[in-house]
Amino acid sequence: MKPNNLESLWMxxxxxxxxxxxxxxxxGAKDMHFISDDGRNILxxxxxxxxxxxxxxxxKIQDAVYNQIGELDYSPPFQFGHPKQFELxxxxxxxxxxxxxxxxxxxxxxxxxxxxxxxxxAYQRARGKASKTRLIGRERGxxxxxFGGISVGGMVKNRMYFGSMLSGVDHLRHTHNPExxxxxxxxxxxxxxxxxxxxRLVQLHDAxxxxxxxxxxxxxxxxVLPPPKGYLKKLxxxxxKHDILLIFDEVISAFGRMGTPTAAEFFDVTxxxxxxAKALTNATIPxxxxxxxxxxxxxxMDHADAPIELFHGYTYSGHPVACAAALASLDxxxxxxxxxxxxxxxxxxxxxxxxxxxTKNVIDIRNMGLIAAVEIEAREGAIGSRGxxxxxxxxxxxxxxxxxxxxxxFSPPLIVKNEQIDEMFETTKKAIESLN
Ligand SMILES: Cc1ncc(COP(=O)(O)O)c(C=O)c1O
Numbered sequence: 001m002k003p004n005n006l007e008s009l010w011m012x013x014x015x016x017x018x019x020x021x022x023x024x025x026x027x028g029a030k031d032m033h034f035i036s037d038d039g040r041n042i043l044x045x046x047x048x049x050x051x052x053x054x055x056x057x058x059x060k061i062q063d064a065v066y067n068q069i070g071e072l073d074y075s076p077p078f079q080f081g082h083p084k085q086f087e088l089x090x091x092x093x094x095x096x097x098x099x100x101x102x103x104x105x106x107x108x109x110x111x112x113x114x115x116x117x118x119x120x121x122a123y124q125r126a127r128g129k130a131s132k133t134r135l136i137g138r139e140r141g142x143x144x145x146x147f148g149g150i151s152v153g154g155m156v157k158n159r160m161y162f163g164s165m166l167s168g169v170d171h172l173r174h175t176h177n178p179e180x181x182x183x184x185x186x187x188x189x190x191x192x193x194x195x196x197x198x199x200r201l202v203q204l205h206d207a208x209x210x211x212x213x214x215x216x217x218x219x220x221x222x223x224v225l226p227p228p229k230g231y232l233k234k235l236x237x238x239x240x241k242h243d244i245l246l247i248f249d250e251v252i253s254a255f256g257r258m259g260t261p262t263a264a265e266f267f268d269v270t271x272x273x274x275x276x277a278k279a280l281t282n283a284t285i286p287x288x289x290x291x292x293x294x295x296x297x298x299x300x301m302d303h304a305d306a307p308i309e310l311f312h313g314y315t316y317s318g319h320p321v322a323c324a325a326a327l328a329s330l331d332x333x334x335x336x337x338x339x340x341x342x343x344x345x346x347x348x349x350x351x352x353x354x355x356x357x358x359t360k361n362v363i364d365i366r367n368m369g370l371i372a373a374v375e376i377e378a379r380e381g382a383i384g385s386r387g388x389x390x391x392x393x394x395x396x397x398x399x400x401x402x403x404x405x406x407x408x409x410f411s412p413p414l415i416v417k418n419e420q421i422d423e424m425f426e427t428t429k430k431a432i433e434s435l436n
Contacts, residue, residue: 024395029056032413032420034400042395045424046402047413050220050252051278054332055413061284061328068324077105077317085318088326092291095261095330097270102297104290104310105318109251109277110144112288113214116273117148118312120212120245123296126303129243133168134205136198136213136244140174142221143214143249143275152214155222170205172197172213176225182364183357184226185350191228195235198242207242212273214247217263221252223407224366224373232269239272245296246271251288255279256333256414258369259343266369272296282329287322338414346370348418352425353410359429361386372410376432386435393431399424401431408432 006020026042028035032055034042047053054061068084075082089103104119106112117135124132137143137152144150150158151166154174159165173194181188198213217232219225239246250262254276258266262274273296277288300309316322333339346369353372354365364375376386387403394401401424402409410424 024392031055031057032416040398043399043420043423043427045399045410045412045428047279047411048283049278049402050257050411051283053255053257053279053414054282054329054336054338055415058282058284058328058332060332061282061325064324064328065285065321068321072320075320077315077319078313082318082320082323084320084323084327088318088323088330091327091330092289096274096291097262097264099270099293099295100274100291101294102292104292104312105322106277106288106290106314107286107316107319107322108144108288109249109275110146110149110288111314112251112275112277112290113143113152113249114146114148115288115290115312116214116247116249116275117152117212119273119290119292119296119300119310120247122304122310122312123245123299124211126305126309127299128303129208131208132211132244134210135166135169136172136201136210137169138172138174138215138219140176140219140222140225141171141214141216141249142219143216144251168209170201172201172215174219174222174225175228175231176223177228178364181228183354184366185354186368187226187229188366189229192230192234194228195231195238198235198238198244202242207244210242210244212245212247213239214249216249216251217253217267217269218258218368218371220371220409220411221404223375223404224368224371224409226366226368227267232267236269236271245273247273247275249275251275251277252371252411253369255329256339256342257371257411259339259346261339263369280329281322281325282332284329285319285322285325286316287319287326333414336415342370342414345412345414345416345418345421349410349412349416349421352421356425356429356432360433361435362432370411370414370416373407374410374428374432375407376435378406386432389435390428390431393434394427397427397430399427401428 025037139154141154180190248271253263260266384405387406391403
């Protein structure tokens, strides 16, 4: 089943040379499992890349996609509309926080983020605050791979190779504090005051130059960092005080990961803009969405200085097939009560994850919603090597986990059963114990 030449493909975020010597090839997937090319069932402890929230191979989505291609395979999104993109926008605003009533479609999380940043800048200009151009991200943030996303992002390897990126960007301090918060169950106790770091940046740049702050409500790709208790509320207050937009990057947290449609609802903190993607279509068809509050959309409609209010869009914005997949996914989430069942599974997963405390080399365990992380101590001079080897070992043992450096992240589909949670962590424990 292995392709006979692996060289033509340049794989993303993958050590190509190492992978091609010892490839891991996936040929199928159903419900909670991948099928490897040697015919093994591999338990999916990561919902792919935090995205297959309803589990794999869902017939309802398959049928919706198939039928949509027959009915309307494509229509141009500039100057023309098709019914499903309006329907989907309506369905999304029904489940997003109350004031968030307008949706701009794209094709990925990175594009949803770049769209949010561009909307923030265009909005400030439209309402007569054209000096507000600075974008504030956070250290250890991940906002995809566009130049906007890496500029506000705060992961060094994603930035250091790519020149000067966007100008006029600054970063809040990250919130990770293992000295005080290691092995916290749920939200860490200490660190809400780190939101005050925005005051430092306001002192430095002045609020009249700052358009927006973007953060992940829970940082994922940097190794699962739940926000300290009270941090997001404080950040919201400061953004409001200084007339700065707050953007939540919910590419991994939207659609049930917290047991709610968005993390904004979970934290009871409403940002001005939410970016989402991934589970929007259960990952079957690429799609991103940037959802904004009324005041942003209305301001653009009333004050933009050209007939086209926003000079931005993608050939595949609101693609009919992606819309069909998203509508079917939203149906499944609702009909099967998956956001609600995620709440129960999250409680169970918290206890099972924390039972790995005391395992060789484990230095921290973190969790929030249906997300958990087990951090192992880095080898001296070889950061990430233990994480990578643990991932490979778990694959051999039949479980797909994800290593972000030396942090192993778990974000299973919301359909996960308790015995599968047991299997995820038992296998991970074995994998970690096998490492030197
Ligand atoms: C928080 C966050 N933002 C943006 C992205 C980028 O999404 P995509 O890979 O679909 O461009 C990701 C991907 O993992 C993410 O976790």
